Amino acid sequence: MIKQNHIQGSTNKAMSGYLAPLVREIPPSGIRKFFDLVSASKEDIISLGVGEPDFSTPWHVREACVYSLERGNTKYTSNAGLYELREAIAEYLYDSFQVPYEPSDEVLVTVGGSEAIDLALRALIVPGDEILIPEPCYVSYSPITRIGGGIPVGIETFAKDEFKLTPEALKASITPKSKVLILCYPSNPTGGIMSYEDWLPIAKIVEEHDLIVISDEIYAELTYEQKHVSFAAMPGMRDRTILVSGFSKAFAMTGWRMGYACGHRDLISAMLKIHQYSVMCAPAMGQVAALEALRNGMEEKDRMMESYNQRRRLIVHGFREIGLQCHEPQGAFYAFPSIISTGLSSEEFAQRLLHEGKVAAVPGGVFGLGGEGFLRCSYASSVNQLIEAIDRIGNFLRKL
Structure with a gap:
């Protein structure tokens, strides 16, 4: 005990000094901040904050996992993942989006799509490389880029363009140091899509400037009025694109942490090196569940999509009725209403809405350029909760 106290006394005052300055300076996730506030609260708060389906993982998927456990399938798999799962992923991507991959060396199963993005960036970044990121976007891209030694370069997108990446904006952001373009369509947080x-024209610019693309297509199955178009399916883009996706959103499997990356064998081989030293392989039982989801989960996925579409129309109409402008999201399960008319910053609006209106949503400013003045609201909640949330937000606005 004396020795322990001595150690604590000599290090506590400067313990943060042991941390890498880069990591010390990175702020915590703005999304998780509001999630943690809701979790800690004992009040009646409706959360529109976290991008997580309110459905449970389909029973047959859970059952496949349980049966696998009962048979004792708890050992390591291949570093790249179960071959049957890689085969199923390749077949799914070809049938759904017309992108061909060889399961043996062009598909890598990861611990969620987030690990796949991290692996891709670590495999590609040389310190000082510029990584182009259309914003508003998922909050992880810039911090992971910085941790990897790259320089994130935000490209602002706008509601008037339905938050699409325009060729003019992309061209204006490219410099001799530009190396990677990160894409996320359908978009978190805006719900925007690309046809x-x-x-x-984006593909043409990518080729002209010899960029590598990381295409985060985790919401590919969540589009409403037109089918998702994979960037990897564009002419000439397959070999210079790392397609990242997973099972969290479409199959209601967020906690399973099952994702994958597909691309040219040289890129996947480099990512596999990092993957095998950092996590070895994705959990075996989760891989069994993911295989079952791909083989037999499409009907449940379609039923969930019908429900999301109903909620999408409800929440957009609701925001417009209470006086908030809101472009119509064509993908994912987020609405991104403008709160500029209130005169409050997105952070202040979200904080006051949480404490005074008892509704949790994420301030748009945490998503980068173009996000300030907006609020991300997930409609992956029950219809009754969405109706009540709109009513509470309306009351909050009237009191303002």
Whole structure:
């Protein structure tokens, strides 16, 4: 005890000094901040904050996992993942989005899509490389880029363009140090999507400037009025694109942490090196569940999509009725209403809405350029909760 106290006394005052300055300076996730506030509260708060389906993982998927455990399948798999799962992923991507991959060396199973993005950036970044990131975007891209030694370069997108990446904005952001373009369509947090026609000029610029693309397509199955177009399916883009996706959103499997990356064998081989030294392999039982989801989970996925579409229309109409402008999201399960008319910053609006209106949503400013003045609201909640949330937000606005 004396020795322990001596150690504590000599280090506590400067313990943060042992941390890498880069890590010390990175702020915590703005999304998790509001999630933690809701979790800690004992009040009746409706959360529209976290991007998580309110559905449980389909029973047959859970059952496949349980049966696998009962048979004792608890050992390591191949570093790249179960071959049957990689085969199923490759078949799914070809059938759904017309992108061909070889399961043996062009598909890597990861611990969620987040690990896949991290692996891709660590495999590609040389310190000082600029990583182009259309914003508003998922909060992880810039911090992971910085940790990897890269320089994140935000490209602002706008509601008037339905938050699409325009060729003009992309061109204006490219410098001789530009190396990677990160894409996330359908978009978290805006719900924006890109069509084949939208992608064509982007693909041309990518080729002209010899960029590598990380395409985060985790919401590919969540589009409402037109089918998702994978950037990897564009002419000439397959080999210079790392397609990242997973099972969290479409199959209601967030806690399973099952993702994957697909791409040219040289890129996947480099990512596999990092993966095998850092996590060895994705959990075996989760891989069994993911395989079952791909083989037999499409009907449940379609039923969930019908429900999301109903909620999407409800929440957009609700925001417009209470006086908040809101573009119509065409993908994912987020609405991104403008709160500029209130005169409050997005952070102040979200804080006051939480404490005074008892509704949790994420301030748009945490998502980067173009996010300030907006609020991300997940509609992956029950219809009754969404109706009540809109009513509470309306009352909050009237009191303002």
